[in-house]
Amino acid sequence: MILVWLLVVPFLGGLLAWPSGRVHPVLPRVISFAALLLELGLLLPLLHGTAPASLIAPGHWLATFNAPWIPAFGISFRLDLDGLSWLLIVLTVVIGLFSVVVSWREIDENVGFFHANLMWSLAGSIGVFLALDLFLFFFFWEVMLVPMYFVIAIWGHENRRRAAIKFFLFTQGSGLLMLLSILALAFLHDQQTGTLTFDYFKLLENQPTGTFGYLIMLGFFIAFLVKLPSFPVHTWLPETHTEAPTAGSVILASILLKTAAYGLLRFAVPLFVAASHQIAPIAMGLGVISIFYGAILAYGQNDLKKLVAYSSISHMGFVLVGIYTFNAIAWQGVVILMIAHGISTGALFITVGSIQKRLHTRDLGQMGGLWTDLPRLSSFGAFFILASMGLPGLGNFVGEFLILRGAYAVAPTAAIIAAIGLIPAALYSLIAIQRAFHGEASTTRSFPDFGLRETAMMLALGAAIIALGIYPQPVLNVAAPGLANLTPTNTTAALPVMRTGT
Amino acid sequence: MNNLLWLVPTLPLLGALLLGLFGAVLPAWCTALIGTASVGIAAIIASSIGIHWYGNAPASHVFVQDLWSWIDLPHLSIGLSLYLDPVSLLMMLVITTVGFLIHLFSTEYMAGDEGYSRYFVYLNLFVAAMLLLVLASDLLVMFVGWEGVGVCSYLLVGFWFHKPANGYAARKSFVVTRIADIAMLVGILLLAVKLGTLSIQPMLARAVEVWPHGDVWPSLAAGLLLIGGLGKSAQVPFQTWLPDAMAGPTPVSALIHAATMVTAGVYLIVRTHVLFLLAPDVLMAISIGAAITLLLAALAALVQSDIKRVLAYSTISQIGYMFLAVGVGAWSAAMFHFLTHAVFKALLFLSAGAIAMRLHHEQNIFKMGGLRNKIPLAFWSFLIGSASLAALPVVSAGSFSKEMILGSVWFDPTIGPLLWGAGLLGALITATYISRVVFLVFFGPVRTEVSGRYGVRIAVPLIVLAAGSMLVGWLETPGFLGGNRMVTVLLRPAVGAVGIHPAMDILADASGYIAPLLGVAIAFTLYRSGYWQRAATAQPNALRRLMHSGFGFDAVYDVILVRPFMALVRGLRNDPVDLVITGISVLAIRLHRALRRSQVGQVRRYAGWVMVGSIATVAILVFA
Amino acid sequence: MNVSGFDLVFYGAASFSMVTTAVAITRSNPVYGLLNFVLSLLGMAVVFYTLGAPFAAALEVIVYAGAIMVLFLFVVMMLKLDRTTVAREASWITSAIWIVPILLGAMLGGELVDVLLQKTGPGSAHQVISPQAVGLRLFTTDLGAVELASMLLLAGLIGAYHLGRPSSEGD
């Protein structure tokens, strides 16, 4: 039941926030913040009795909930929480808190509706991380898009309309493919066993094989690839990120992209073990291409937000490579990188948003020398750029290293090429620092530097990324049983879903 | 005593953290105090540990302090532990002591700079990272320090960020080293996968167990680690970043680009020398590469006009000597040269900085001159440093270490004499180019007005380092000067007794002493004849241009790496994949427009459509 | 084939109807067109009669030709179409305008004729269906249909009434 509350709290928060905006614009902010704090309060006690990572035992669920939803189709309202989902939900809530804070000053129109959308989008993502009925999962998958669409379409920047539509078309379009696959999977199960069900655990038992299985898997794969996003279906991301308001970009980058990686881990791989092994070379290839493509394009951008967006594509390439190694270490890396990317990229978008608020531009050509005017902002910005570059000692590096380490054991070539991808990462990171913060200040400007609210926020994010970098073990411990859950216990598939060794 | 080890890297880190958080609000003296004291206390602790070690070294000559488990996964366990053995002890001592002196120097040198606290944040952070690098017991932790120093170097090279050129130099230094670091990372991955652990000592033990001597895997692993080392230590072909890195403040060059960071490559190889011993090919490659590096860099130094660039090339060249030693397995010699080099090169840089301070930051040696009497402190310190660099016999520390290297090289069974010849030639050139600087800067007419004066915080480091430059050599002396073997003895538990040879041929020995003197003589002759001055003003010929540019590596890289990359960036900038998407939407709109034409609003045409539909339906149902 | 007089009447009436219908839709003056159509309906009545449907024949003359088409004719005459209208109408009837319709018509007609030429099932029953039989059905089993037909007429009537009556405010 607690899991239902996890969904209800942000949803109700949004519902309350909407009308409260008419009373006073500060109310929605307070309500949203309080709701998220409450959510966090609900979440934290769930985590007790987790064992160290070395004691991997599958079947460790922190909480479950199951109720019939559409019995006519064998669809149930099934929620399950394990370490993996717990981590991602905590990330969601924490990033949600930051989004509320960052919107405190930025959003001044229709505040109530904005926060309603924000909260609903978060609720949708939490649902995605919880649902273990495939149809329910898809339901939440779609639900989280709509509020996001509004956030971009209403509070975005100049070209928000195009961006919002592009975002929606891409994700929804690919989502339909996934729906097809979900249905095909369920009906296949129906044919073989005589029961129509969308229950994850039941579907796990019947792995579709052959070309048809491969086709069904592709539906999931493509949908998640779009959302991840990976080359060549990434083109919605830069535009969307660029046009979204800061909170939108933050949520997009920090949470929504993670749903795709989560989906790959939770559904695309365990449900189709054989087909996933079959597609692994392609997936890794796409991941590697994304790493380079994102990095090279990031280097070429003049729009700082776009640069960060393309860098996300590059990072997600690592995630893609990591997932398709089927290696326990790499998967741990994927989890760490997801969280670290969520924090660092979120912080970067906050930085860019703050710059835009002050300079009214995101054009790198019009920046330069910001360090002179805004030392605090610039140093935080540079810090997070370095973090996202994969500086050892910070969270992203741990993730990237674990992924590379896992990948090297399975596919050394891919691992080496991916590692080389860290070079262009340095290139775009440094050019970003150079063009934005370093250099001669072009005009005599005077802007307020980060205030207390912003500094505190950035300090918290920075602390998180450092903590993740030097002591990731708690996260690894929490994630380990979750990752072990991805192994179907009674599958007869010849291929292991996860390689724990080497 | 040893249990205080964790404080050594932590204190500078704490300093950096404090300054980072509150630097903006603290007064300058407070900043200086925190910055310097944190390193100073660390130096004191380090020295205490060193003294303590001298008498009461653990039986294994290893002290490990486990801090916490960094990553603990099945098949991958990385602990954050500090590993103290004679090698890392030596490194730690140099880093903290020289680091402290340079901090002290900086407090005055950087006074009044608007980024004063930022400077100390970076510098403290660097010291912490460097200490982590040398103290790490795990290769991956070492890599953390490794990259950390790289970033600090980047930040400090580009410290004066207003000038785009500085930014460029900073990025270049970082990117070039990162390219090498990626090779190292791949090497780490390889080791992790093949040997199952990254904890250096177990890893090395396992390597010996599973890999036969000369096997391909150790060669590959050692080669990849070596590339990392070459990058960090600015060896051919990665040396191009170091001369440009002189854009940073001079104390930074002294600390990072002379004394500590650039020798990390040497340290890495010494640390993992067991692995390298399994890969004789790699060792051979190291020596040959080192010989080439030291000669090329020395030649390049011969024609530079910027005093810091001369020193930069000389650093490359001197590290080449260390690599030369490493290549023949003379680990102690390499470490000893590291020690002396750290001291005299820091001294040289600080002196150069001290000079520039008084000359409105003039760095061109041809605009200096006659400073011998104007700023005697700088003159004497620079002179002592130069002597050490030139390896003037007996009076300089450099002489002892260089002699030790040449001696070890000579005995290398394969191409020893050849390498020895290169080393000797290098020594000659070294003496020549540094003497050239000394003559041009301190003798002859005064060309630039001298202003200001030195405070105690400038003088003390210079004096201490100058003393060191003369004296540290006596720790390890050749037989005829007493045969002290303090460094060798200290390091023996860690690196073994390899590379210690009883005596050399008299002739070879002597030529090692004569070459520097000869170099000084050549430089003096050319100075007296005015050749140096004329050559600087004359139209440079092709060879000279080549030498001046550091043998054209930059130009080659520009063509084969930078331009293709930039072309790629330009080509892809607008995301060609997006064009496909745009194409699809354009197609949809075209179709929309075409279909829209059917909606003409005329009822008889509509009737026509219905009729067409009827015909088609009947046709399909009846005739299909 | 044994051609009887009745056959001749049928073929004559059928050809007459066909020709007059064809003429009807090609006239430029609507009045002539309608008159031709009325003629065609009369011919059709003869056809019905020969087919053994005297009730239908009667209705065709009385209701269709006599009432509906005459109403049509009246309305058209009310329009007071002048020469220019007719001339413009004539200008629209070029040979080009017929190409596409004839092409389409030929296709659909070809399809229908092709279907009909494939002989299947029994031939004709050859019996006269008296008005009595028709009426009997209409007031027994098909009573509901008649009621429904009244609703259909009512719908047309209400619509026409609403649309046709003079506006209260002059729209």
Added chain:
Amino acid sequence: MVDLSWQVPTALASVLFIIGLLGLLARRSLVFVLMSIEIMLNAVALLFVTAGMRWGSPDGQIMFIFVINLAGAEIALGLILLLRLRTRLTTLDSDAANLLRDVQV
């Protein structure tokens, strides 16, 4: 009675139906458009009568009555609309009634 195969009147109905369609497609004057619909309905009426003849059932004539019924109702509405359009557009040209459309012609 005549010895006619049912195909002949059916073919006649088809031809008349097609003629009606031709008129509908070709003519611009609304009078002729409405008349064409009448022609088509008349052809249908013939078809029903023929069908009734073929099976000797009154169904054909019953449908005939309903078809006339429809024709009458439809023509009444059509004529009213024709009259109104003529007053509005001062023409009987059906092409002129193209206020509602997607393209500019």
Added chain:
Amino acid sequence: MIATIQPAAPLLILALTVTILLAAIAIKRSFAGSVAITALGLIAAVASIPWAMHGNSPFMASLFSFTPDSLGFAGLTLLAALVTLVLAADYLAPGIPVPREEYPLLLLLSTLGAVALITSASFITLFLGMETMSLAMIGMIAYPRFRPGAEEAGLKYLVLSGMSSAIVLFGIGLVELATGHLQLATAVATGTVSPILLAALALIGVGAGFKLAVVPFHIWVPDVYAGAPAPTAGFVAVIPKIAVLAVIVRVMAMPGATLSPATVTAISSVAILSMLIGNLLALMQENIKRIMGYSSIAHLGYVLVALLAASAIGRAGVVFYLVTYTITVIGAFAVIGVLSRAAAARDLDQVAEFQGLFWERPFLATIMTLVLLSLAGIPPAIGFIAKMYIMAAGVNADLRILTGTLVVSSIIGLFYYLRIILVMSQKPLERAAIPGGTLAIPMTGWLAMSAVGALIVGFGIDPESLIAMLKLVFG
């Protein structure tokens, strides 16, 4: 006696109401009175349906077939008509230069025709019902006759629906010619053995296609929707489709009904063309009523996919989709209708005119957004479940090309639905405030739209209740 007519109760009540209303109007004209009588009649008809379902007398069995599922469809029709009436009552505000009392009457007649069509067992009633429905609809379309668009739309619908009626009748004629019967069941049982029957099926199919407005018989749709007053447009968009599909669904369940390969080919082509062309035509359309027209073309294409699945789930899918479609389309036209008045020269139907609706009239904008989300098939709107149903049917029957086209065209469709939402969410233009901005939403309209919104979300989140209900009625 009562038991005899029990199954026919809805139809008879409608006929009775027509008579009463006719008499009432003849005695004293009163719009409110007419609306009240009509509403009461419709409500009574709806209320009689459960009762009628329990009846088992073969009332007029040769003409009508009052089975639970046909009565269920009739109920849907009646409810849609009721909502249309409520909306029209507000829409036809006083001040228009024509009397208003005939509108409820026409609506009633049209609904009666639709119910007759739905329950028809014979081609006679099928044709009469269809024509009653259409002819009354012409009156409804052209009702605000002072609007040029309304008249033109009426005329277009008259001519084209007349043409399609003639084609259908020709097809019915061919059926009778080939079989000698006019019973639907007999015709179905005979099967499509002879070419004549195939041709007949084709021609009747053309007529059905015309009423369903699927490609290539869709061409009249946008013009008529655009010209018709908003409530009528909603009515035209919904009622004939329910009626015709009800007959098709019923016929397909009859013994002997099979889909020959040629039929499948024909329906598949129509479905594919409808989905693609419908959505493509709507892509850059500026007029919301036209968009609704085009989108309805595409939606009927989706329904055909489920129809082709020819399975239990497909049949349920058709029904579910129809219910969804009805709720949603009525909702869309309700919003347009609430913002428009018959007295104006035209309805508020330009997309651009909806700019800023979110800011000025959040309630209307929310309802419209829900409607559009439902049309686009996005949760939590009911359209999501409906589309899932269709896709489930398609996947279950392994109709790969059709389902693929469904996905592609849905993506195209998303674009224009989102565009409207987007426009509504933009800030209102400075001067051009929403023309309907001053119009107060009457209580009834507010209720109707709230109901639509509640149904869209309610059934979207809890589809099981609707599924269970439909299962009860339609088996």
